[in-house]
Amino acid sequence: MANGVLRVKWENGPASALCNDTDLATFIVYNETKEQFVTFQNVTERAANEVSLQMPKNFANDAVHCYMYYINAFSNVVSSSLYVGEAVVV
Template identity: 50%
Template sequence: MFSKANDKATFIIYNPQKEKFVTFKDAAQRLNKETVMQLPKTFTDDTVHAWMQYTNAEDDMVSTSVYLGEIAVG
């Protein structure tokens, strides 16, 4: 089985206005179904692009990255 509750989610955020990437490695487990991430304060009022991927608990398998879309940072 390729999808398990203890898979770890990683999020990659790109801010084109600042030309900066922020990565949240192992931000949550698949079973959590949600997470909260703190972006840099300098991203406020910018629009960022987000991707995510999963890694299994053993860190020997990685999913394909999925583009989550644009997010307005408030």
């Protein structure tokens, strides 16, 4: 994380009925200090394998927890959420 931007990278499993390049990724970031959630809904396709998320300015120097999930292109199948990890916003 640099300049308040959280960069998330991932690797995809093999394509299947439940894993398509066109699935959209959503990220939920929780700031425990501020007791505040920020959601980045459908920000990129699964095939991108990475995304940069601009954190709110008031999150500076706070630790945040990041979760993600996918929704398919038809908006009728949603994956389980996954804990991505913790980072400090700088």
